[in-house]
Amino acid sequence: MKKSQISPSGLERVLKEQDFIVSKTDLKGRITYGNRAFADYAGYTEAEFLGQAHSLVRHPDMPRAVFKLLWDRISQHQEVFAYVKNMAKDGSHYWVIANVTPSYNVAGELVGYFSVRRRPNAKALPAVTALYKKMRELEDVPDAREGMRLSAEYLAAQLAENNTDYDRFVLALEAL
Numbered sequence: 065m066k067k068s069q070i071s072p073s074g075l076e077r078v079l080k081e082q083d084f085i086v087s088k089t090d091l092k093g094r095i096t097y098g099n100r101a102f103a104d105y106a107g108y109t110e111a112e113f114l115g116q117a118h119s120l121v122r123h124p125d126m127p128r129a130v131f132k133l134l135w136d137r138i139s140q141h142q143e144v145f146a147y148v149k150n151m152a153k154d155g156s157h158y159w160v161i162a163n164v165t166p167s168y169n170v171a172g173e174l175v176g177y178f179s180v181r182r183r184p185n186a187k188a189l190p191a192v193t194a195l196y197k198k199m200r201e202l203e204d205v206p207d208a209r210e211g212m213r214l215s216a217e218y219l220a221a222q223l224a225e226n227n228t229d230y231d232r233f234v235l236a237l238e239a240l
């Protein structure tokens with residue numbers, strides 16, 4: 065089934081506490097590795113996911129501005145922590161807290177990216193869901209660039225109001 069034909073079912077799968085979902089990508093975000101948990105939660109076989117863009121598991125509720133922040137960070141050789149709602153092949157979703165890092169070869173050249181995800185603190189999800197919902201609403205305009213700008217601006221304003229940045233916001237929610 066093509067990704068574009070999958071619609072969210074509304075069913076949630078909660079990660080088991082001991083599960084770590086690991087994947088690697090090339091510089092363009094195409095999947096070069098996924099562990100067993102990745103295949104299991106996403107519902108794709110290795111043959112189906114290898115070489116695909118990582119947006120294979122993108123859920124439509126996820127704001128584009130969050131992925132922009134993620135790519136801005138990692139392409140500048142920094143790591144990022146983010147809450148991500150992912151969509152499996154059957155339309156169900158699973159929330160993760162992801163750590164995404166750049167990956168280097170022995171010559172120190174950036175060769176791809178690496179991500180480890182685990183179960184987020186359930187207490188964090190209402191605040192994250194509300195934030196992402198508002199951001200998605202702002203992005204839902206005919207001019208995608210303008211939508212992205214408004215959404216990123218909203219996120220920045222929320223973080224500034226709380227005197228924090230995205231990573232500290234995420235880590236504070238995890239500690240709730």
Ligand SMILES: Cc1cc2nc3c(=O)[nH]c(=O)nc-3n(C[C@H](O)[C@H](O)[C@H](O)COP(=O)(O)O)c2cc1C
Nearest residue numbers: 089093118119121122123131148150164177178179
């Ligand atoms: C290592 C790595 C892991 C990623 N993991 C996810 C993920 O679990 N879910 C997701 O929706 N996007 C993930 N992304 C971001 C995607 O590459 C993509 O930017 C995002 O799905 C938005 O898709 P779009 O750019 O086609 O709108 C990851 C990117 C990298 C580099």
